Amino acid sequence: MNKRVPLTGNDAGAEALKDVNPDVAAVFPITPQTELMHQFASYVHDGVVDTELILVESEHSAQSACFGAASAGARTVTATSSQGLLLMAEICAITAATRLPVVMPVVNRAISAPVNIGCDHSDSMFLRDAGWIQLYCENSQEVYDTVVQAFRIGEHKDVLLPVMVCLDGFIISHTMEGVELIGPEAARQFVGEYDAAFRLLDTAKPITVGPLHLTDYYFECKRQVVEAMATARRVIVEVGKEYGRLTGREYALFEPYRLDDAEVAIIALGSTCGTAKVAADRAREKGLRAGVLKLRSFRPFPGEEIAEALRHVGAVAVLDRSISYGLPGGPLFHEVRSFANGGAVLVSYVYGLGGRDITPSDLQCVFAELAARRQSGESDGVFRYIGLRES
Amino acid sequence: MSELLGWKDMPIGGIIFESGSSQRYVTGGWRTYKPVHAQDRCVHCLRCWILCPDSAVLVENGRLVGFDYDHCKGCGICARECPAKCRAIEMELDR
Amino acid sequence: MAINLKEMSARPELLVGGHRSCAGCAAPAILRQALHVAGPDTVVGFATGCMEVSTTIYPYTAWRVPYIHCAFENCAATVSGVEAAYRVLQRKGRIPADKKINFIAFGGDGASYDIGFQSLSGAMERGHRMLYVCYDNNAYMNTGTQRSSATPRGAMTNTSPNGSIISGKQQSRKDLTACVLAHNIPYVAQASVSNPIDFMRKVARALEIDGPSFINILQPCHRGWGCKPEDSIELARLAVETRWWPLYEVDHGRWKVNNKPKTVVPVVDWFRIQARFKHMVAGDRDGILAWHQEQVDKAWTELLEKEEKSQ
Numbered sequence: 001m002n003k004r005v006p007l008t009g010n011d012a013g014a015e016a017l018k019d020v021n022p023d024v025a026a027v028f029p030i031t032p033q034t035e036l037m038h039q040f041a042s043y044v045h046d047g048v049v050d051t052e053l054i055l056v057e058s059e060h061s062a063q064s065a066c067f068g069a070a071s072a073g074a075r076t077v078t079a080t081s082s083q084g085l086l087l088m089a090e091i092c093a094i095t096a097a098t099r100l101p102v103v104m105p106v107v108n109r110a111i112s113a114p115v116n117i118g119c120d121h122s123d124s125m126f127l128r129d130a131g132w133i134q135l136y137c138e139n140s141q142e143v144y145d146t147v148v149q150a151f152r153i154g155e156h157k158d159v160l161l162p163v164m165v166c167l168d169g170f171i172i173s174h175t176m177e178g179v180e181l182i183g184p185e186a187a188r189q190f191v192g193e194y195d196a197a198f199r200l201l202d203t204a205k206p207i208t209v210g211p212l213h214l215t216d217y218y219f220e221c222k223r224q225v226v227e228a229m230a231t232a233r234r235v236i237v238e239v240g241k242e243y244g245r246l247t248g249r250e251y252a253l254f255e256p257y258r259l260d261d262a263e264v265a266i267i268a269l270g271s272t273c274g275t276a277k278v279a280a281d282r283a284r285e286k287g288l289r290a291g292v293l294k295l296r297s298f299r300p301f302p303g304e305e306i307a308e309a310l311r312h313v314g315a316v317a318v319l320d321r322s323i324s325y326g327l328p329g330g331p332l333f334h335e336v337r338s339f340a341n342g343g344a345v346l347v348s349y350v351y352g353l354g355g356r357d358i359t360p361s362d363l364q365c366v367f368a369e370l371a372a373r374r375q376s377g378e379s380d381g382v383f384r385y386i387g388l389r390e391s
Numbered sequence: 392m393s394e395l396l397g398w399k400d401m402p403i404g405g406i407i408f409e410s411g412s413s414q415r416y417v418t419g420g421w422r423t424y425k426p427v428h429a430q431d432r433c434v435h436c437l438r439c440w441i442l443c444p445d446s447a448v449l450v451e452n453g454r455l456v457g458f459d460y461d462h463c464k465g466c467g468i469c470a471r472e473c474p475a476k477c478r479a480i481e482m483e484l485d486r
Numbered sequence: 487m488a489i490n491l492k493e494m495s496a497r498p499e500l501l502v503g504g505h506r507s508c509a510g511c512a513a514p515a516i517l518r519q520a521l522h523v524a525g526p527d528t529v530v531g532f533a534t535g536c537m538e539v540s541t542t543i544y545p546y547t548a549w550r551v552p553y554i555h556c557a558f559e560n561c562a563a564t565v566s567g568v569e570a571a572y573r574v575l576q577r578k579g580r581i582p583a584d585k586k587i588n589f590i591a592f593g594g595d596g597a598s599y600d601i602g603f604q605s606l607s608g609a610m611e612r613g614h615r616m617l618y619v620c621y622d623n624n625a626y627m628n629t630g631t632q633r634s635s636a637t638p639r640g641a642m643t644n645t646s647p648n649g650s651i652i653s654g655k656q657q658s659r660k661d662l663t664a665c666v667l668a669h670n671i672p673y674v675a676q677a678s679v680s681n682p683i684d685f686m687r688k689v690a691r692a693l694e695i696d697g698p699s700f701i702n703i704l705q706p707c708h709r710g711w712g713c714k715p716e717d718s719i720e721l722a723r724l725a726v727e728t729r730w731w732p733l734y735e736v737d738h739g740r741w742k743v744n745n746k747p748k749t750v751v752p753v754v755d756w757f758r759i760q761a762r763f764k765h766m767v768a769g770d771r772d773g774i775l776a777w778h779q780e781q782v783d784k785a786w787t788e789l790l791e792k793e794e795k796s797q
Contacts, residue, residue: 023574026567052574054566057608061563064605067556068531068567074575076567094556099404160403198406200552201572203527203587208407210532210555211542220398221405227398405544413504413546421509437491441522441682442719444514445503453492462503466510467716 007179009172012140013079013105013165014039015179016147018049019187022103023074023194026054026065030084031117032169033107037079063088063095063102070100071209073199075151077102081169082109085123089130095162096131097225098209099197101154102162104132105147108270108321109169110354118355119169121269124298125322125331131225133163133232134299136269140179143167145249146296148182151191152239158231160197166298168271170355182247190246229300236297253302255294256309258284262291264370265310267336268319269295272351272358276319279363290367298332303339314374315345317366319386321352328383345373351386362386414462418445422465424482426458433479439469455479487523487690489683494522498550505548507540510715512679512722513621513705514541514548519682520590520619523689526551528588529568533561533597536628537621559601562609562618565591569614588693589615595622595636598702599662610669610698617692617699620662623707631710635660640774641762643710648765653772658781666700667736673699675735679706680723684733684744691737704731712761724756729786730778734793741793753779 007015013036017025025044027037044053052074056062062078070076080088085106095102106124110116124134133153137143143165150163167173182190200209213221237252244250257277259265264283266276273294283290293309295302310316318337320330327334329348337346349366352358366386373379402408433455440448440455447463449456458469470480500521507514513536521528532538532555541548542555556564569589575581591609593602598620606618625643626632632645639658642648646655667674672695677685685703692699706721708714713721725731728751733744754775757763766775 023578024567024570026570050574050577052570054570054612056563056566057604057611061560061566061605061608064556064560064563065567065570068554068564068569069571070567071554072529072568072571072575073580074567074571076571090557091560097405197403198408200529200554200568201575201581201587203529203552205408206410206526206550206552208410208542208547208549208553209404210553211405211407211544211547212539213405213544216395217401217405217544220396220401223398224401224403407542407545407547409545410547411502411550413541413543413548414502416504416506416543416546418504418506437495438682440495441491441519442512442515442679443518444507444510444512445505446499446501446514446518447503450495453495459503464509467714468510468512468515468719471716472719 003183004178004180006176007140008035008174008176009140009143009167010036010107010174011039012144012179013147013167014043015181016144016187017077018043019182019184020148020151020191021049021184021188022051022077024052024054024069024076026056026062026069026078028056028059028062028084030059030081032109032173033079033081036105036107059084059088060091063091066102067091067095067098067100070095070102071098071200073196073201075194077104079105079107081107082111082123086111086126089127092127092132093130097221099160099228100162101160103147103150103154103165104162105165105167107169107173108166116354117169119171120321120353120355122322124164124166128299128331131161132299133161134166135163135296136166136298137172138271138273138294140172140177143172144179144181145243145247145251148187148190149239149243149251153232153235155194156235157197159228159235161228161232166270171271186246190243233300233302251296253297253305255296257292257294259291259293259309261289262313263289263374264315264367265291265293265313266317266319266363266366267293267295267306267332269298269321269332272319272321275358275360276363278360279367282360282364283367288367288371301335303335306336307339307341310344311341313344315347315370317347317349317370320348320350323350323353345377345379347373347382347384349384349386356387358386417461418464419461422463422485424465424467425460425485426463426469426480427483428455428457429479429481432477434474434477436474438472438474439480442468442472444468487687489686497522500526500550501541502548502550504546505541506543507536508709510708510718511536512718513537516621516679516685516703516705517592519686520689521551523686524588524590524693527586528590529554531561531565531568531591533593533602534558535594535597537592539628558597560605561591561593561597561602563605565589565616566609566612566614569616589617591616591618593620594627595620595624596626596634599635599660607669610666610671610700613697615696617689617701620702621705622702623705623710625710627707627710636662639777640766640772642765643762653765663702671698671700673735673737675701676731676733677701677703678722678726678731678733679703680719680726681733681745688735710762713759721760724751727751728753728756729782730756732786732789734789739796741796743789743793753782
């Protein structure tokens with residue numbers, strides 16, 4: 001019988017790490033990730049897990065220690081937010097290209113300046129091309145489930161990539177909700193014994209990790225990561241199905257919500273998808289066939305599948321909780337648009353930067369706007385902001 | 392570039408799995424002068440051996456027996472550091 | 487541990503030839519010496535730098551021990567992770583309980599005094615069982631000789647040239663050995679590539695310690711210092727004999743000066759044979775030569791006092 005307990009997103013992340021019992025965790029505090037590491041540190045100090053906890057002096061060193069530990073053959077985790085993620089960015093790219101399946105909850109928070117601790121996705125989007133798998137969560141339950149699955153996905157022998165499990169700062173990380181846990185026994189059985197692809201600590205077979213590649217070999221290493229990401233698309237689905245058989249909660253690359261007959265739809269990441277579902281229900285009550293595509297896997301990006309799922313939808317709003325200066329719209333919008341096959345009107349909405357709230361009524365307005373555009377076929381002015389003072 | 396491995400055949404992560412593979416890379420061609428050993432003057436203190444940056448001083452049974460000319464870059468540290476009382480290594484123009 | 491070169495020479499080389507460091511660069515000799523002491527059950531971590539670049543040009547590696555490089559500024563943090571993994575994997579029975587592995591992190595002065603200073607400090611403070619060896623060649627040599635906080639005052643580098651207004655580096659060097667000592671770790675030492683037996687004994691002592699240890703070893707760069715390749719070792723020897731670079735160790739609070747030169751060689755004799763000080767030797771317009779001699783004399787007296795007091 002699975003336990004259902006009230007947990008914040010941070011607690012759920014810590015609980016999942018506890019249930020998996022990784023070998024090494026290297027962490028540095030940053031708001032709003034702190035409670036996750038507090039909770040996990042208490043598990044270490046109470047002997048609930050036998051993880052080696054390295055309390056480093058910066059996020060840069062956190063990711064560096066993860067690089068070392070994972071190369072040594074240890075199942076390795078860290079967690080961070082915002083500036084912390086940007087500080088470790090250099091090493092994140094190295095972890096990925098060295099094919100080390102580190103798992104890292106990222107509690108999404110705006111990046112400076114101005115300094116701000118509220119939620120947006122600018123931090124993880126900054127690292128979209130770092131070679132990490134990025135999975136976004138809608139709620140605490142998904143945080144728990146996704147952290148457990150992340151080990152299986154990243155460690156798959158044809159993937160071997162690190163995984164960010166992204167959860168919205170405060171909105172998920174600090175909000176209590178009921179979460180069903182599978183417990184340590186089932187979680188450890190699900191992830192299995194860690195069998196590293198290479199082990200630095202095997203002194204009988206010395207390897208050289210991190211050599212210099214000149215023009216003759218570097219390019220090929222990059223191509224290998226492209227292939228691993230392509231394989232991850234299949235593995236995320238396989239692992240999500242297997243997890244579904246275990247728990248009744250199946251996961252995929254994205255989740256369609258009332259999309260089958262939708263005339264208008266919203267595509268978004270994270271907790272906003274929950275808000276969008278409420279807005280879609282309300283729109284339908286008023287006779288507008290609205291749907292939501294909740295994107296779970298931003299890297300790898302399932303472009304063809306998204307295009308297929310939205311093929312019949314007349315107008316689509318792509319919601320970005322991050323911004324790209326000098327190119328109107330956010331990263332999600334541009335990636336969705338690059339796979340669009342002509343039919344639907346696509347509108348970019350940038351919203352919620354620095355933790356600015358987004359409500360069901362905001363998104364009902366979006367649906368209404370989409371309906372109008374669908375009628376008129378108008379595709380001008382497709383770059384919009386929600387909740388921004390324009391004066 | 393056809394003799395180089397393609398991405399499907401290369402080991403992952405840029406890692407080198409063959410330890411000591413640099414031995415196949417010859418640096419002897421960098422040399423202008425080469426060390427020559429005078430066995431009769433040598434006291435086999437092995438200072439040249441422990442200071443050689445290129446692991447190119449050959450020692451057998453605790454005695455200097457010659458040089459690995461495939462890897463010796465001809466830097467002259469061995470000759471320079473050979474104790475003044477013996478001067479058992481001299482640098483000669485190579486080729 | 488008595489260092490016996492004859493015995494050592496019978497064991498396999500753990501850093502082989504075919505690497506591409508400059509001819510006459512003595513830094514690889516330091517690595518060989520450390521590995522001859524440490525043996526094959528050793529993991530080497532490297533910060534980005536000359537030795538990292540020249541020993542691991544894919545698909546060639548000069549290393550016959552496990553080797554890990556991540557980036558420039560994080561060698562100590564990277565090795566922290568490796569060492570933590572070793573501890574937990576041994577606890578979980580995945581590494582035999584009696585299998586001891588040494589962990590040695592190497593970095594140049596750029597990586598240790600400057601960009602990786604924080605990472606080094608963190609690793610020392612956390613108490614990882616790790617020997618950190620800084621091979622100090624007094625500047626950023628891998629990128630073509632730029633000043634670092636290890637560059638001596640007055641020295642010319644490509645970012646502190648001998649200009650018509652400003653002559654050489656204006657600031658005095660950081661004393662990294664003292665900085666690391668301030669972490670209250672069990673063992674800290676200074677060594678020189680001119681004294682391999684002393685260095686190897688220090689490595690052996692450091693590896694006995696169940697905790698962090700640090701050795702700062704002077705390693706002249708003939709390209710950056712401006713001398714003949716074969717004179718690298720001689721330059722290091724003169725640095726010791728002038729007392730500019732004293733050899734000492736602090737073992738659990740006990741100071742020991744390992745080399746007390748019998749005749750005092752003036753610092754200018756060491757400066758004279760290096761192009762980086764040529765402008766100072768030719769005409770010491772800022773009085774830097776005299777300042778160096780004063781500093782050296784003062785530091786030497788203090789060092790002897792510390793040794794005496796700590797007995």
